[in-house]
Amino acid sequence: MQHQDTHSVSVAGVIIDDQGRALLTQRRDNGHWEAPGGVLELSEDITTGLLREVQEETGLQVEPIALTGVYKNMQRGIVALVFRCRSVGGQLTETDETRAFRWVNADEVRALASEAFAVRVLDAMNPDHPPAVRQHDGERLLSA
Numbered sequence: 001m002q003h004q005d006t007h008s009v010s011v012a013g014v015i016i017d018d019q020g021r022a023l024l025t026q027r028r029d030n031g032h033w034e035a036p037g038g039v040l041e042l043s044e045d046i047t048t049g050l051l052r053e054v055q056e057e058t059g060l061q062v063e064p065i066a067l068t069g070v071y072k073n074m075q076r077g078i079v080a081l082v083f084r085c086r087s088v089g090g091q092l093t094e095t096d097e098t099r100a101f102r103w104v105n106a107d108e109v110r111a112l113a114s115e116a117f118a119v120r121v122l123d124a125m126n127p128d129h130p131p132a133v134r135q136h137d138g139e140r141l142l143s144a
Helices: 046-058 106-112 115-125
Strands: 008-015 022-027 037-039 060-073 078-090 098-104 132-136
Touching: 008 022, 008 046, 008 060, 008 115, 022 046, 022 106, 022 115, 037 046, 037 078, 046 060, 046 078, 046 098, 060 115, 078 115, 098 106, 106 115, 115 132
Parallel strands: 008 078, 060 132
Antiparallel strands: 008 037, 022 098, 060 078
């Protein structure tokens, strides 16, 4: 199998507060607003990777509540597993990867994030919705 035929797996944690708002982070490298997360390391399990990535990008310790979606970037071959989480400790801290944070409602998510990343957060904000399976091109959703 050639390298360009492989996938990368990433995880993201949509942290929901007591008011139903989600935490978005602003990335230092491109200024985009997204849920905290990143690529799983080869030797780590999914939950360990999720907890590590969220803490590295936010300073928060979280508890995963539910898998809320599986998303594939068709251009880059990245499969993302997204989880609704709640904060259980730590303190929001800017890092080498994040330069700002915002607790946002659904309308603010739509205004700040590109469609491909906003839908992950919106899916996670809806506790009655079964896990979504979606494809995108890095910016826009693609039909199945």
